[in-house]
Amino acid sequence: xxxxxLFKYIIIGDTGVGKSCLLLQFxxxxxxxxxxxxxxxEFGARMITIDGKQIKLQIWDxxxxxxxxxxxxxxxxxxxxxxxxxxxxxxxxxxxxxxxxEDARQHSNSNMVIMLIGNKxxxxxxxxxxxxxxxxxxxxxGLIFMExxxxxASNVEEAFINTAKEIYEKIQEGVFDINNEANGIKIGPQHPxxxxxxxxxxxxxxxxxxxx
Amino acid sequence: MTACSAACLPACVSSVWFVxxxxxxxxxxxxxxxxxxxxxxxxxxxxxxNRSHRPVEPRRRSAMLTRVKSAVANFMGxxxxxxxxxxxxxxSDLPLKYPYSRPEFLGLSPDEIECSADHVARPILxxxxxxxxxxxxxxxxxxxxxxxTLNEDQACCEVLVVKRxxxxxSTPNRTSEDLTFHYWAxxxxxxxxxxxxxxxxxxxxxxxxxxxxxxxxxxxxxxLPPTCLGxxxxxxxxxxxxxxxxxxxxxxxxxxxxxxxxxxxxxAIENAFKxxxxxxxxxxxxxxxxxxxxxxxxxxxxxxxxxxxxxDSRAIIVRAGEVIPMSAEFTPESERQRLxxxxxxxxxxxxxxxxxxxxxxxxxxxxxxxxxxxxxFTMSGWAYKTIEDDDLKFPLIYGEGKKARVLATIGVTxxxxxxxxxxxxxxxxxKPFLSCCPEVRVYPLAQCEHGAxxxxxxxxxxxxxxxxxxxxxxxxxxxxxxxxxxxxxxYTMAAQDLIMRARGVLxxxxxxxxxxRLGSGDDISVFIIPLAYGNKQS
Numbered sequence: 001x002x003x004x005x006l007f008k009y010i011i012i013g014d015t016g017v018g019k020s021c022l023l024l025q026f027x028x029x030x031x032x033x034x035x036x037x038x039x040x041x042e043f044g045a046r047m048i049t050i051d052g053k054q055i056k057l058q059i060w061d062x063x064x065x066x067x068x069x070x071x072x073x074x075x076x077x078x079x080x081x082x083x084x085x086x087x088x089x090x091x092x093x094x095x096x097x098x099x100x101x102e103d104a105r106q107h108s109n110s111n112m113v114i115m116l117i118g119n120k121x122x123x124x125x126x127x128x129x130x131x132x133x134x135x136x137x138x139x140x141x142g143l144i145f146m147e148x149x150x151x152x153a154s155n156v157e158e159a160f161i162n163t164a165k166e167i168y169e170k171i172q173e174g175v176f177d178i179n180n181e182a183n184g185i186k187i188g189p190q191h192p193x194x195x196x197x198x199x200x201x202x203x204x205x206x207x208x209x210x211x212x
Numbered sequence: 213m214t215a216c217s218a219a220c221l222p223a224c225v226s227s228v229w230f231v232x233x234x235x236x237x238x239x240x241x242x243x244x245x246x247x248x249x250x251x252x253x254x255x256x257x258x259x260x261x262n263r264s265h266r267p268v269e270p271r272r273r274s275a276m277l278t279r280v281k282s283a284v285a286n287f288m289g290x291x292x293x294x295x296x297x298x299x300x301x302x303x304s305d306l307p308l309k310y311p312y313s314r315p316e317f318l319g320l321s322p323d324e325i326e327c328s329a330d331h332v333a334r335p336i337l338x339x340x341x342x343x344x345x346x347x348x349x350x351x352x353x354x355x356x357x358x359x360x361t362l363n364e365d366q367a368c369c370e371v372l373v374v375k376r377x378x379x380x381x382s383t384p385n386r387t388s389e390d391l392t393f394h395y396w397a398x399x400x401x402x403x404x405x406x407x408x409x410x411x412x413x414x415x416x417x418x419x420x421x422x423x424x425x426x427x428x429x430x431x432x433x434x435x436l437p438p439t440c441l442g443x444x445x446x447x448x449x450x451x452x453x454x455x456x457x458x459x460x461x462x463x464x465x466x467x468x469x470x471x472x473x474x475x476x477x478x479x480a481i482e483n484a485f486k487x488x489x490x491x492x493x494x495x496x497x498x499x500x501x502x503x504x505x506x507x508x509x510x511x512x513x514x515x516x517x518x519x520x521x522x523x524d525s526r527a528i529i530v531r532a533g534e535v536i537p538m539s540a541e542f543t544p545e546s547e548r549q550r551l552x553x554x555x556x557x558x559x560x561x562x563x564x565x566x567x568x569x570x571x572x573x574x575x576x577x578x579x580x581x582x583x584x585x586x587x588x589f590t591m592s593g594w595a596y597k598t599i600e601d602d603d604l605k606f607p608l609i610y611g612e613g614k615k616a617r618v619l620a621t622i623g624v625t626x627x628x629x630x631x632x633x634x635x636x637x638x639x640x641x642x643k644p645f646l647s648c649c650p651e652v653r654v655y656p657l658a659q660c661e662h663g664a665x666x667x668x669x670x671x672x673x674x675x676x677x678x679x680x681x682x683x684x685x686x687x688x689x690x691x692x693x694x695x696x697x698x699x700x701x702x703y704t705m706a707a708q709d710l711i712m713r714a715r716g717v718l719x720x721x722x723x724x725x726x727x728x729r730l731g732s733g734d735d736i737s738v739f740i741i742p743l744a745y746g747n748k749q750s
Contacts, residue, residue: 008330036341036342037341038341039338039341039701039704039705039708040335040336040337040352041335041336041337042707043324043327043328043335043338044323044646045323045324045326045327056724058323058326058327058332060327060335070712070717071336071708071712074333074334074712074718075333075335075718076333077332077333078330078332078333084229115611180333181332197489
């Protein structure tokens with residue numbers, strides 16, 4: 001399907017925080033209570049619309065286990081956005097955020113947009129990490145923040161789409177060199193078919209602006 | 213684009229292709245004129261075509277194979293899928309036989325296939341958690357670092373059931389069960405993905421067809437393969453033996469070579485390779501089947517593992533930490549004498565541009581009349597000869613190690629496809645020098661005891677270019693011993709670990725493995741097959 005841009009995302013965070021479930025909820029709109037451990041990398045994709053433009057999100061869901069860390073690290077490169085996920089019912093997953101963030105900053109391109117996600121917001125009774133703590137961590141490290149529930153789908157769309165909006169804004173500001181695929185952004189093979197002449201001339205103009 | 217970018221590689225990058233000193237780098241992908249021997253009807257059969265040397269209608273025979281339905285479905289799908297895979301812009305206008313894909317057992321969606329082709333992050337694809345291969349076989353693969361748009365490796369893993377041919381055949385008339393065999397295969401494509409895709413879809417059907425021909429003999433362990441079918445009774449009893457008395461020891465009136473069951477399986481695999489190659493050649497007149505491929509095939513049948521190899525992939529058994537090589541690579545260096553002899557016998561194949569002799573380096577005009585080191589097809593050592601004008605031609609085999617090339621074009625000397633491959637800017641075909649015949653080695657699996665960490669490792673050359681047999685054995689053994697023995701994904705995780713070790717990580721100066729060694733920039737595919745399952749089966 002034609003898209004104006006393709007953004008590559010990576011989902012990271014401790015094992016069992018719900019990375020694969022967030023992806024499944026976003027791409028398939030369903031929740032799978034028992035999910036096999038991810039032992040490598042899995043992919044998902046979905047089309048969204050921002051500013052009237054079709055944007056394809058290509059999402060890499062990684063293994064959270066420590067033993068796969070070196071493999072996971074090698075996938076940061078070439079991602080435009082990262083969802084850094086912890087589980088609000090497990091304090092240790094929140095405590096490990098600093099390590100994840102260091103990893104991400106070290107192995108990704110500096111413009112990568114990082115969204116911090118406190119998942120499992122439906123389990124209020126078992127909450128161990130206050131929402132304010134998540135907000136404070138995000139503020140301190142310059143991340144966007146949201147609490148989500150992959151089970152009820154609460155904020156899942158928003159998490160993925162808000163990240164895309166942030167990347168899109170950065171493109172408009174000329175922060176990303178969209179001609180370099182290592183930045184995790186690809187210009188679509190064709191621009192949307194409606195009023196094609198207009199949009200394609202716009203597109204090429206923007207592409208030119210982006211690289212200057 | 214694939215062939216071109218591959219050909220434009222710097223010489224340090226390992227690849228089947230080579231930067232030829234006379235810039236013979238691009239491959240002619242124009243379709244060959246339709247020759248009279250190619251049959252259109254033959255091209256339209258999913259399983260082997262109308263092979264002139266095999267009188268039985270292949271469609272009818274193949275219908276006895278349980279897997280054939282899917283083959284036909286694939287075939288129909290292949291017919292529908294027209295267009296170009298983007299693999300070869302400006303190449304053939306013919307439709308693809310099968311659309312480009314990743315191995316069927318990975319069950320990837322088009323989106324996932326798109327993700328897998330990321331040359332920047334090079335994701336290691338593994339068998340999904342929800343899927344299982346026979347024997348809990350592990351599998352992982354990774355795309356190249358940019359030498360071709362697509363991953364040109366392919367893989368296949370199947371359990372096939374061969375059914376007995378219907379009555380009326382002249383083979384021994386006894387009841388026999390279905391014959392089940394396990395099959396694993398890796399294909400490493402070059403100059404396009406077409407041949408590898410076709411071979412991954414069809415080679416096992418050819419193996420099944422050939423095994424079907426001899427299955428009743430194979431299923432009768434006490435029966436030596438009859439020398440001549442239809443005369444097996446006479447052959448067993450002797451010409452004058454009394455009928456109906458099988459206990460009478462056979463009296464032979466002339467000496468007869470005894471052929472083992474094992475040799476029949478080897479013959480079946482060898483002929484399957486040949487038929488696959490013939491099918492690709494025939495179907496090139498109606499389909500766009502780009503390039504060629506190596507083939508490494510494992511068949512498990514009646515307690516034995518048969519490893520057939522045509523190309524430069526490799527199979528090793530790791531048993532109690534020890535390495536047992538199960539294949540040898542076929543390269544310009546390892547096959548030098550065969551190639552030189554062919555060129556000596558049929559000099560026209562060299563198009564008056566190449567010499568079959570080998571010299572340590574290119575001969576210069578000013579050296580004519582001097583004596584220089586050389587090697588002919590009769591030699592493994594070196595000697596001196598007086599240089600003549602003819603010796604100024606480009607050597608048939610040139611380059612060293614991974615850079616050695618036949619006719620300055622290809623670095624692997626056995627495999628399937630490549631029928632249209634020519635020396636750049638010439639009419640010299642490479643195919644006569646390439647053999648589709650595999651070397652088949654046998655491992656008596658059921659006769660040996662195996663632990664959970666004893667495995668057969670299959671890898672394309674991307675793995676073996678950077679890791680030695682010993683390094684692979686140590687890595688696999690170390691990984692498996694530190695793994696939960698009940699984890700059914702342990703072999704896939706071990707395969708992922710191996711690929712990670714061979715691919716390395718992207719540093720400022722390219723892909724690196726520990727000790728600053730160069731990682732593999734090639735496509736890499738790995739099967740890890742646990743051998744203990746074979747013991748459980750038998």
